[in-house]
Amino acid sequence: MSQSKYLSGDKVGIEEFLSRFDVFLFDCDGVLWSGDHIFDKVPETLEYLRSLDKQLVFVTNNSTKSRADYKKKFDKLGIPAKVEEVFGSSYSAAVYIARILKLPAPKNKVFVLGETGIEQELDSEGVPYIGGTDPAYRRDIEPEDFDNIANGKLLDPDVGVVLSGLDFHSNYLKTAIAFQYLQRGAVYLATNIDSTLPMAKTLFPGAGSSGAGLAKAIGRDPLSLGKPSQAMMDAVEGKFQFDRSRTCMVGDRMNTDIQFGIDGKLGGTLAVLTGVSKKEEFLEEGVKTVPLAYVDTLGDLLG
Amino acid sequence: MSQSKYLSGDKVGIEEFLSRFDVFLFDCDGVLWSGDHIFDKVPETLEYLRSLDKQLVFVTNNSTKSRADYKKKFDKLGIPAKVEEVFGSSYSAAVYIARILKLPAPKNKVFVLGETGIEQELDSEGVPYIGGTDPAYRRDIEPEDFDNIANGKLLDPDVGVVLSGLDFHSNYLKTAIAFQYLQRGAVYLATNIDSTLPMAKTLFPGAGSSGAGLAKAIGRDPLSLGKPSQAMMDAVEGKFQFDRSRTCMVGDRMNTDIQFGIDGKLGGTLAVLTGVSKKEEFLEEGVKTVPLAYVDTLGDLLG
Incomplete structure (x- = not known):
């Protein structure tokens, strides 16, 4: 197992590292910012x-926001970026569908x-599409709904x-309806399946959590169109046509970004190291997901 | 692997089978009734x-109902039963706590x-206790809630x-609050973790589903006080003091009742065979969870 190279403060190492890539894929939260703190x-x-002619792509699993x-x-x-450089898991899912x-x-x-x-x-x-933010689905399940889901009247x-x-508005009604669609053969997709969402300096339920009720009920996981699923990598490559050997993924999470x-x-x-994973996670012996290099903060790349 | 004995219509076999037990633990839904159909x-x-002097205990995973x-x-x-004969997963959890x-x-x-x-x-x-049916928790999460959960003001x-x-009223707010309690070290229990709830001749999300978001977020399963967890068997035994070798579990689900x-x-x-599992599930070669015997319907025990 090769060790991860520490680049912070290593001007020559940084220069050599950057020269190996034409394209940088960036995770956003935990890399560029945390919440509203850049x-x-x-x-x-x-x-x-x-200025070094690198192409930048911002690859994010946050499905609550569109590219716009x-x-x-x-x-x-105050971060310079173009809409075309943003690739979110919602967009990834829409493109896949x-x-x-x-x-x-x-x-x-x-x-x-x-x-x-x-x-x-x-x-x-x-x-x-239906569902989503439609207020008709943002309500408690009522006794008659069970029959109307079973007999298809609500479908x-x-x-x-x-x-x-x-889904910040997840509820039993929507899960029951989605479960019924799956029992009737619908294709089961997810924008992403991150278990947690880092916010306010702690962890909140992520997309994998708000959708876990459905996965548990049907007894299988959805096809995820977010990191680390390669369905997302294929979609990013399809759009940006990059050379994978000259591309670098930058991220804070070992099990999503770096694995991706x-x-x-x-x-x-x-x-x-500004996000979820700590360096102990990948410096230990026997760890499988080891980044090629690491820095304390993205700004350290300035040397 | 021993075969399961088919007893329907086998008067001698039934008599011999019943004579081996003093206590019968019954699952309810799928055994005694389906929904409101007995x-x-x-x-x-x-x-x-x-009339044969058997003790009857009704052991149910349905946590939405109390024994009363x-x-x-x-x-x-029209089923003769006493409150003391009912042992539900909510009661099991309350006794455990x-x-x-x-x-x-x-x-x-x-x-x-x-x-x-x-x-x-x-x-x-x-x-x-707090939470539960309290309307204060039956609402959408608002932006300020994230801070107030993180800093403990909502806890x-x-x-x-x-x-x-x-929980037919599961939502993101409650899951986020529960997740924060667990991150702060609370003990994590479940009344039961059934993935589905058979209703209206189809399947709806069960307790394991409505609670799956929390399990996914924290990355581990709760200690379940319902079938097939032996924590429930210990609680039932503690209350009824039976001889396990002279006790028979009657149920419709292989992976909960029979496993239990x-x-x-x-x-x-x-x-x-009036509930979830079909006989093909346990008559096949190599299946691990095989009941000692089976009948088409409970009424077949009348011979």
Whole structure:
């Protein structure tokens, strides 16, 4: 097992490392910012990479925001970025449904467990959907609903896909309806399956948690279109046409970001220690997911 | 692997089988009834067993009902039973918390994810609790809640246990609060972890599903006080003081009821085919969970 190289403060090492890549895929939360707090020297570091002609892609599992929402967040924090550089798990799922799954209309409707980011990206790909933020589904289950779910009266016969993402409005009614669609043969997808969401300096339930009730009921996991699923890597590559051997994944989570880069056979991976994973996780003997290199903070790449 | 003996229509076989036991533990849903439909000859069969001096215990994983609620259901369906004969997973959990876990007051408060059945049984054992059916927790999470969960303002410092049961009002707020209690060291229990709930001739999310978001977030399963957990068998035995070798578990689900009896080293198990599991499940070669005997319906025991 090769050791991860520590680059903070190593000017020559950084220069050599950067020279090996043309494309950098960035995780956002935990790398560029934490919540609404931007890390030191992030804009300068991204500008520096651009000045070296590196292509930047922001790959995020957060399904509650669309690419347009993300652009607003970049603007607000003063981070230079273009909408086209953002690749979120909602977009990844919409692209998968529209361009790869391609169920024949009208049986191609999606039942959404999630927030507006998913709806916006499905709209952008012309995919019909129900559920999501529709207030009709944001209510308690009532006794008569059990019969009407069982006999199909509460169901749309054109639903062919259930898409599960982070849902701050998850409830029993939606889970029961989605479960019924799956029992009737709908394709089971997720934007991502992160178990937790780092917020307010602690952990909250992530998309894998808000969707876990459905997975438990049906007894299997969805196909995830977010990191570390290679379905997302394929979608990113399809859009940006990069050379994997000249591409580096930058992230804070070993089991999603770094695994994503390793499984995708990228030329390299770079861990930052501003997020979830601690260096002890990958410096120990026998650990499987080891980044090629690591820095304390992204800004350390400025040397 | 011994074969399961088919008893329906086998008068001599039934007589021999019944003579081997003094106590019968019954699962309810799928054995005595399905929803509000009572199966043929159930009252007569139970009366017959009582006439043979058998002790009957009704062991149910349904946590939404208290023992008193269950008694009402028995009465309504015309099934003779006493409250003392009912042993539900909510009661099992309340007994475990009050008599085995025995956390020192005031740090013994329970945060409940579930319905009134759990609250009633906690009351019956004098266990303090919050959450449950309290309308204050039956709402959407708001932006400020994230901070107030993280900084503890929305938390009760006396909570030492999170108890998860079937919750028709599960939501992100409650899961996030429970997750925070667990991150702070609360004991993690469940009334039961059945993945599905058979209703209206199809499957709905069960307690294991409505609580799966929390298990996924914290990355481990709760200690279950329902079937097939032996914590429940110990509690039943503690109350009824039976001889396990002279006790038979009767149920419709291989992976909960029959497993419960086998793991508990009972003298025997009897499967009925009126519920979830089909006989193909245990008649196949190489299957691990095989009941000692099976009948098509409970009423077949009348011969």
